[in-house]
Amino acid sequence: MCLQGEGRLLGSLAALGVAPENIDMVINTHLHGDHCGGNTRYNEEGDLVPTFPNATYYVQRIELADAMFPNERTRATYHRENLEPVDSVGQLRLLWGDTRLTDEVRVLVTPGHTPAHQSVVIESGGKTAVFLADTAHWPLHMEKLEVLTAYDAQPLVTLETKRRLARWAIESRALLIFNHHPDGMAGYLHSTDRPDRFRLEPVAL
Numbered sequence: 001m002c003l004q005g006e007g008r009l010l011g012s013l014a015a016l017g018v019a020p021e022n023i024d025m026v027i028n029t030h031l032h033g034d035h036c037g038g039n040t041r042y043n044e045e046g047d048l049v050p051t052f053p054n055a056t057y058y059v060q061r062i063e064l065a066d067a068m069f070p071n072e073r074t075r076a077t078y079h080r081e082n083l084e085p086v087d088s089v090g091q092l093r094l095l096w097g098d099t100r101l102t103d104e105v106r107v108l109v110t111p112g113h114t115p116a117h118q119s120v121v122i123e124s125g126g127k128t129a130v131f132l133a134d135t136a137h138w139p140l141h142m143e144k145l146e147v148l149t150a151y152d153a154q155p156l157v158t159l160e161t162k163r164r165l166a167r168w169a170i171e172s173r174a175l176l177i178f179n180h181h182p183d184g185m186a187g188y189l190h191s192t193d194r195p196d197r198f199r200l201e202p203v204a205l
């Protein structure tokens, strides 16, 4: 699950003029293979190494425990090669709950998809955005809270997490970023006349 070749992650960074050595922080929202497969890559000697040699990689402590000791349902998505090369060189930092990482970036534990899944809140220039990761894949998942994905480890916990997030996002006027949407969709949530329904106002990224 590690990076093979340039791929989309490094290619997209290169297009922005950012080299892997320039990255100083990697936040793993959780350790499913499709969310942390870019943590590591093979170097020219064929060794598995951190993709970002100068970065500190952050993950919740309980998420690491779940990845290290998966069960029958989760073992297909947790891969030690995404983690051990990072940990072995001292670049992995465990977080114990909600944590502020910089003046503008903090993580919020948003359990349900996994017990210690975290979302990333960015507050800058008087504006707020939240990278939802797998708390909500598509706008529909925030517009109708009862719509859940089959991948959630704790679906009813996801439901309550989304309810809290929805209220907070409306109060904070936070931009929601849906990373699984094919168009990289984002938008602002609005309440409706029903307590269990919301409306997303899409915003072009």
Ligand SMILES: [Zn+2]
Residues within 6 Å of the ligand: 030, 032, 035, 113, 134, 151
């Ligand atoms: Zn996931």
